[in-house]
Amino acid sequence: MRGSPFSDRNSKDSGKTTINVTDGTLIPLKDEGTLLSAWNISFFGAIALLVILPLLSPDPYLRILSFVPDGLVATFSVTLVSIFFALLIGLFAGLGRISQKRFINRIATVYVEIIRGIPLLVQLFYIYYALGPLLRLKGPAAAIVAMSICYGAYMAEIFRAGMQAIPRGQMEAALALGMSRSMAMRKIIIPQTIRIILPPIGNEFIALLKDSSLVSILAVSDLLRRGREYASTSFRYFESYTVIALIYLVMTLFFSRLVAMMEEKLRHRGKVH
Amino acid sequence: MEKYIEIIDAVKSFGSVKALQGVSITVKKGEVVLIIGPSGSGKSTLLRSVNRLERLDSGRILIDGESVTDPGADIRHIREEVGMVFQSFNLFPHLTVLDNITLAPICVLKKNKDEAIETARRLLAKVGLSDKEKAWPEQLSGGQQQRVAIARALAMNPKVMLFDEPTSALDPEMIKEVLDVMTELAREGMTMLVVSHEMGFARAAAHRIIFMDAGQIVEEAPPETFFTSPREERTRKFLEHIL
Numbered sequence: 418m419r420g421s422p423f424s425d426r427n428s429k430d431s432g433k434t435t436i437n438v439t440d441g442t443l444i445p446l447k448d449e450g451t452l453l454s455a456w457n458i459s460f461f462g463a464i465a466l467l468v469i470l471p472l473l474s475p476d477p478y479l480r481i482l483s484f485v486p487d488g489l490v491a492t493f494s495v496t497l498v499s500i501f502f503a504l505l506i507g508l509f510a511g512l513g514r515i516s517q518k519r520f521i522n523r524i525a526t527v528y529v530e531i532i533r534g535i536p537l538l539v540q541l542f543y544i545y546y547a548l549g550p551l552l553r554l555k556g557p558a559a560a561i562v563a564m565s566i567c568y569g570a571y572m573a574e575i576f577r578a579g580m581q582a583i584p585r586g587q588m589e590a591a592l593a594l595g596m597s598r599s600m601a602m603r604k605i606i607i608p609q610t611i612r613i614i615l616p617p618i619g620n621e622f623i624a625l626l627k628d629s630s631l632v633s634i635l636a637v638s639d640l641l642r643r644g645r646e647y648a649s650t651s652f653r654y655f656e657s658y659t660v661i662a663l664i665y666l667v668m669t670l671f672f673s674r675l676v677a678m679m680e681e682k683l684r685h686r687g688k689v690h
Numbered sequence: 691m692e693k694y695i696e697i698i699d700a701v702k703s704f705g706s707v708k709a710l711q712g713v714s715i716t717v718k719k720g721e722v723v724l725i726i727g728p729s730g731s732g733k734s735t736l737l738r739s740v741n742r743l744e745r746l747d748s749g750r751i752l753i754d755g756e757s758v759t760d761p762g763a764d765i766r767h768i769r770e771e772v773g774m775v776f777q778s779f780n781l782f783p784h785l786t787v788l789d790n791i792t793l794a795p796i797c798v799l800k801k802n803k804d805e806a807i808e809t810a811r812r813l814l815a816k817v818g819l820s821d822k823e824k825a826w827p828e829q830l831s832g833g834q835q836q837r838v839a840i841a842r843a844l845a846m847n848p849k850v851m852l853f854d855e856p857t858s859a860l861d862p863e864m865i866k867e868v869l870d871v872m873t874e875l876a877r878e879g880m881t882m883l884v885v886s887h888e889m890g891f892a893r894a895a896a897h898r899i900i901f902m903d904a905g906q907i908v909e910e911a912p913p914e915t916f917f918t919s920p921r922e923e924r925t926r927k928f929l930e931h932i933l
Contacts, residue, residue, distance in 0.1 A: 589743055590780035590839075594794035594846060595770035604797060608784050 460670040463663045470660075477653045481644070481660045488643030489664070495560055495639060496626045502565035503625070504618070507572020512602075514577040525573065532570035538631050540567050545635045560632035568625055575621065579614035580606055612683055619676035623669050630665070640664060694719040694850060694881050695740065700749035702735055709735040711905035712749070717850075722882040724892050724913075727902035728928060733885045736902070737854050740883065741765075741772045754849065770798060773843030777855040779835040781827040781842070787814070788823040791842045799846065806845070813841035817871050833864025837871055850881040857888055869894075887932055889917070901925045 471478040513525025532540070544552065544566075545559040554562060583606050591601035633642035641661055648657035695717040702710040709732040717723050725733045738744040740751055742758055742765050751758040758768055782790050791810035795801045801809075814820050817837040827835055836856055843851060853872065857865045869891045876882055876895035884896070892899055892913050900910040901922075909922045917933075920926050 584778075584780075586776055586778050586780035587782065590774075590776060590782070591794075593741055593743065593769055593772075593774040594842070595766050595798040596794065597766060600797060604793060605782055609782075612784065 456670060456674065459666065460674070463666045463670070467660070467663050467667065477647075477651060477656045478660065480651075481647055481653070481657055484647045485640060485643040485661070485664070488638055488640040491557070491637060491643075492626070492629050492639040492641075495557060495564070495632055495637065496622070496629045499561050499564035499568060499629070500622050500625055502561070503568035503572050503621070506565060506569025507576050510569060510573030511576025511580065514573055515580055529570045529573050532567055533574075537564070537567050537628055538634075541631055541635060556632070556636035560629075560635050560637050564625060564629065564632070568621060571621055572618070575614050575617045576610065579610040579617075582613060583609050615683060616676055616680040619672070619679060623672045623676065626672065627665065627669060692719050693717075694721070694754060695883065696750075696752040697736070697740070698750045698752075700736060700739060700751065701747045702732075702739065702744060703747055708905050710739070710746070710749075713902070713905070713907055715900065715907070717881060717883055719881055720879045721897050722876045722880075722884065722895050723898045723900060724896040725883070725885045725900045725902060726887055726892075726928075726932075727908075730904075731902040732905040733902050734854055737852050737883060737885050740852055741769050741774055743774075766798075770846055771849045773846060773848035773851040775836070775839050775843055775851065775853045775856045777858050779827075779832070779839045779859070781835055781839055783827050785827075786823070787819070787825050787827070787830070787838050790827065790838060791845045794842070795845050809845055810841070813844050814838075816844075816874075817841050818867070831864060832860045833867045836860065836864075836868045840868075840871055840875075844875075850883065851875065853882065853884040853886060855885050855887075857886060889933065893917070901928065903928070 467482070471482055510525045510528055513521045514529065516522045516525070535543075541560065541563045544554065544563040545556065548554075549559075552559070552562075587605050587609065588598075588601055591605045592598070596604065629639060630641040633639050633645065638646075644657045644661035648654045651657070693716050695715070697713060697715040700710045700713045702708075711732075713732070713736055715723070715736075725736065727733045735744055739746050740753070740758065742763075746759055749759065753768055753772065756768060757763050758765065781787075782793070785793060788807065788810055791813060792803070792806040795806040795809065796803060811820065811823065814823055817840055819834060819837055819841070822830060822834065822838070827838070830838065840856075856872070857868050860868065865888065869888055872882070872884070872891060873895045884891070886892075896913050898910060899913055899916040901908045901916075901920075901924075903924055909916070909920060909925045911920070916925075917929065920929060
C-alpha cells in the first residue's frame with residue numbers, strides 16, 4: 418500500500434525539505450549497511466541466476482531469454498510513454514489541487530479521489546472493455562491511456578505535496594518583486610519543487626514499470642505476456658515465470674538504486690559548489 | 691515634502707483577531723519611519739498591506755498617489771517600485787546570489803542581461819558581498835543572506851523600501867552589518883518603512899517612530915522625544931521592556 422509519500426527526513430540538520438519515500442520499493446541508502454547488502458544479494462543474485470541457468474541448461478532457459486526481449490521493449494515503451502503523460506496530467510492536476518479557484522480545485526480533487534479509489538486493473542478493464550466500443554482503442558493505446566490517467570492522480574499528489582513543501586515566503590518574495598503568480602510558479606516554485614519530487618517520481622516510475630505487467634491482459638505483448646506465450650506453448654511454466662520474475666527484479670532493483678543515488682546527489686547539491 | 695505613502699484608516703481582521711483597527715500613517719518622500727510594538731500589535735500586517743501581500747478589509751493605501759487597495763489597481767506595477775525585505779530573507783535557494791538579484795530585473799523589468807548583471811554587481815559591492823556572487827544562498831550566513839535580499843530588492847530600483855523585522859532572525863553579531871546597509875540607504879534618501887526593534891538604528895536613521903499596540907497607533911514622535919519623553923503609559927511600559 419502507498420503511504421503518504423512525504424515526510425521530513427533530517428530536516429533539522431540539513432535545513433532543507435527532503436522526502437522520505439514510503440512506497441513499497443526498496444530504496445537502499447548509503448548509511449544503511451543492511452539494506453545495501455540486501456540489495457546486493459538480490460540484485461547480483463538475480464543476475465547470477467540469469468547467467469548461470471542458461472549456461473547449465475540452455476533448453477529452456479536460453480530459449481526463454483531469446484524469446485522475451487521484444488516483450489521487454491513493449492514493457493519499456495508502455496512505461497515510458499505512460500510516465501510522460503502521467504507527469505503532464507500530474508502537473509496540471511497538482512496545480513489544480515492547490516488552485517485558489519474553487520471550481521478547478523474541486524475538479525482536480527475529485528479526479529484524484531476517483532482514480533485512487535479504483536484498482537488499476539479495473540481501470541484497464543474499464544477503458545479497454547467497457548469503453549472499448551466507444552473509444553475503439555487498441556490494446557497498447559488503451560493501456561497507455563489507463564496507466565497515464567491512473568498514475569497522473571498519484572503524480573498530482575506528489576506535485577501538490579512538493580509545491581506545498583516550498584515555504585510561503587518564496588511566493589511572497591517573488592510577488593513582492595513584481596512577478597505575476599504564474600511567473601513565480603514557473604521561475605521560483607516549480608524549479609524548487611522538481612528538486613524535491615524527483616525521488617518520489619523515480620519511485621512512481623518503478624511502480625509503474627511493475628504495474629505495466631497488468632497490461633498483458635489487454636493483448637499487449639509485454640514482458641509478462643511473452644513469458645506466458647512461451648510457457649503455454651512449451652508447458653515450461655516454472656522456468657518461464659522464473660526468468661520473467663528475475664528480469665523484473667533486476668530492472669526494479671537497478672532503477673531503485675538509481676533513484677537512491679539521485680536522492681543522495683540532490684541532497685548534497687549546493688554544498689559542493 | 692510631498693506625501694509618498696498614505697495609509698488611511700486601515701482595518702484588517704484574521705478571523706476573530708483584529709490585526710488593524712483603523713490605522714492611518716503618512717510617509718513623506720525620503721522619510722524613514724520605524725514601526726515598533728509588541729508582537730501581535732499589527733505592525734507586520736500593516737507593512738504587508740502596503741504592497742498588498744495582505745488585503746485590507748477596509749481603508750485605503752496610496753503610494754505616490756496611486757491606489758494599492760483599489761481592486762483594479764495594477765498591483766504588479768506598484769510592487770516593482772516597492773522593495774521588500776523579509777524577516778526570513780526568502781532568497782531563492784535554487785539560484786546563485788547573482789541570479790537572485792538579476793531574476794526580477796530581467797523577467798519583470800525586461801532589462802537586458804548584461805545591464806542587470808552590472809547593476810547586481812554594483813549593488814553587491816554596496817552591501818559588501820562582491821566576492822559572493824557565485825555563492826548559493828545556503829552557503830551564506832544569515833547576515834549575508836539578508837544583505838543579498840536587500841540588494842535583490844534594490845535591483846528593481848524601488849522608490850520605497852519596506853523592511854519586515856529584517857534583523858529578528860539574525861545572530862547578534864550579524865545584526866550590525868545589516869543595519870549598516872540600512873543606515874547607508876537611509877542616508878542616501880531612500881523612503882523607508884521599517885518594522886524593527888533596533889533602537890540603535892532608530893536613533894541613527896529614523897525620522898519618526900510609531901508605536902503600535904492592539905492594531906492601533908498609540909504614539910508617534912521623532913526618536914529623540916520618543917525615547918526620552920514618551921507621552922503614553924503603554925509606550926513607557928513597552929520601552930522599559932526592550933531598552
